[in-house]
Amino acid sequence: MTIQNKLSNSLSTVAWSKVGLIAYAPKPAPDDPARASKVYTSYIHCTDGEHWDIAKPQLLQDVNRIHDNAPIAHLSWSFFGVELACIDVNGRVSIFLHNGLLNHLTCVYQSPSPVDGIAAGIVGFKWLNMNKPVLLNNPATRQGDKQFHYGIHKVSPFGPWHPQANKQACIGVTRSGKLKFWYQLDVRYQEIAQDLETDLFPEDNYSLASFGSDRDNTLVLAVYSAARHILKLFRISIHWNVLATGGGNMPQSKQDPDWATIQVKRIYSNEIYCPKYKHAELTHLEVVSPTNHPESRLAVYAVHSSKKGSTIQKVEVVTLPIMLHSNFHALGLGRNPMPDDPTDIVQFQDYHDLNRILIGLSSLYADNIICCTYADGSVEMRQRLTFAETMSQFNPQSVLNLFDAGFGFPSAEPALEICISPNMVAFVLLNKAAELKLYYMRPILKVEDNDASSPIAAAIALRHTIACYSTMTCDDIVLIASVESLARPAEFQEAVLKQTHRAIGFSLDLSKDVQADKFLVLPSLQKLLCLQASLGTLSGWRRNPAGTMAWAAINLRLFSFALTFTLKATHQKQPGVGEGEVKGDTVTTFLGLARWCIDFLAYLNKDLFELGRNPDKFLKPDSLSLPLIMLLGAVPRLLIRYTLRGLRGLEQLIARNNSKGDSDPFTRLAYQQLDEILKAGPVQVGTFEKLVNDVDNFMRTNFQDPVERLGMEQSLFFNARIPVELHSVVHRIRAVYLQRIKPDVDIPTLYFYPTKWLGLEEKYHVEEAEGVEIDGLRKQIMKVHDRPAWRRCVRCGSIAAIEDSTKSYNKFPSMWTVAFQRNCICGSSWVRCSDPSLLK
16 A cells, blocks of 8 residues: 555545545645544445435544644555554544444554654555465356356455454655554554664655565565655564464464564665656555466556556566575585575566556556546556456446446546445545545446346345455445335346346255254345345335345344343353342333244235135235235245244243242343233234244145245335236145134234334335334334434334444353344444434
């Protein structure tokens, strides 16, 4: 990563993390020079269920104080996107940790104030890679009419990296040539420093620098001195000192300045000028690591700029081993053989003239893509090997990205800085007014093909799958899918859902031996349900049938997850905490979810009661009965079965507690409230469970063809339509319901039973109540106007109370709500919110 300490043209003051948080520092202005010392955060969010936008920027607290109001020169996120490094023009470094709410950052490290003035300013900075594979997608190739074949492969990033898997380390170089290295121990960071060169004069100070990883797990550092027009390259090795009995590469646990040592070797030093325009200024320097292709080499991209535009010059570093004859080692060196020292050869390659002024150059997609951003607001993706620009085209047979589906980045306004999203489908632009603007890929080619939707759906599925497997936010992908879904026929949404299921390897046609407990914790299940719920949500948070199906499944999955934690907590003792307090508070926290599930059963039975009265109404082609479809579909039926089993487990838990005479009053009250909720519904849990099991057995016995089953499951879950083949099952459901269920149902109570608050077909709603909302996590009433702030999901719009996660975990480590401190039930992120307009 390159940094320019020219405040008028900084390259790295906008950073977009993998978790979705965007950090930026405005450029100074004549009328407001102090604004450059502030850091703001923002993110993409859904505003009303249908439209997406970039959120109002929020000031990152403590940055001004920590950096003594010095202008910020560089912002950079770590590999996983949870640590943010803030660096000012004087070289002071602070690291903020994102933990919990997306827009809540806490400072975990701040370096001492530099004493060298401008000479201490950092001109190059890099977070070390993590020793974890990076996933890349293969092209999606068409097989058959509308089906595509998908595949992914793994590549290993090059080191160096921290010896502990979940710890971070970063490195920087100052203007005066001092190398600084920060590494994490437990949660603390330590710093070591050493000089790159001992003979560096003030006029030799570096103005640009960049780091890159090489195949031998060393770093290559490129520095440039503008005063002398000299480019220098260094090879840096980081050695971790570990305990002999430490059991692996673990740093020592006590403070020691020699935890890590750095070795530096200069491999090149010479003048560099623009190969075409002698007086062009070298404005950018970027070291790009080799790809996993065996012939790929580490490259340095030097960008020379003038009023006419920019020229990119490529320099490659070729490492050749020194091969010594075996007789040389036999000359008395047997006991201490001389190692073969590799030789680095620097080769200047071709250069490329650009007719625009470049403001940013970075490598993406495991260094296979070079991204160029320009002052006119345009963005180019270029192939690493050929430097050819990736152009928009329409390829109905094979797609690797959205460019192959006719998409491209739109025209944008002039920019001071541009930052690409981790998914490479959107970018944010910082303009002269210090405003952050969002742009995302859109179709720019007019395609006459009647089947244009299939390649687009396949391209979206590719990016969505990689984001899911790489634990990256996919809000920008969902944004594009939502926009296209609204602009295209209804079949497009179905195509996207089918392709994402196929790409991620998930089938709605569940196998006979599927284990419910393992099925519920599949990460892919949550990702796919969330995508379907988002595509099925309209303005005003109203949901179409497909969105309702997915949202019901998300909440049933939540109930099953929370029930597992609740039952575990009620059967274990916590040291230092009263057993009654733990059990009572655990059960109380679960009451809202229990009420939601009991009322959900009433929601299902309302349509089944109508089915008993008028079956023909439900068999018409245009009929719509979501409760009936949920019983017919394999995935929602499995979730309903698991929920019913959980409700019966709660009934047994209450019975066991009532049989004990030593329960404390707090616990007895909690169980009493739970018992009242379970008995308040108009439908008996055990009786209804028999109906669901009967449907499940009938479906598995009478439909054996996997192709036929998958088609029916997709029609049910994606279109909310009952295929003709399932009409016989509908008649069976009616017969069983009339015979076994209806006699035990409280019909008057069922008819007037309120279910709108469930939030299935629209946003959670409390009738005749002002200033009251439903906590989307606990399913309890929450008075938002009595709170200074609350949590809000950036995607589904759910709100929930803000909890002290540290306090909750220390007191109740098995409390199920602790697992949802960072993410909403839909899988997207919570943010701290206090804007009442977002409650509409």
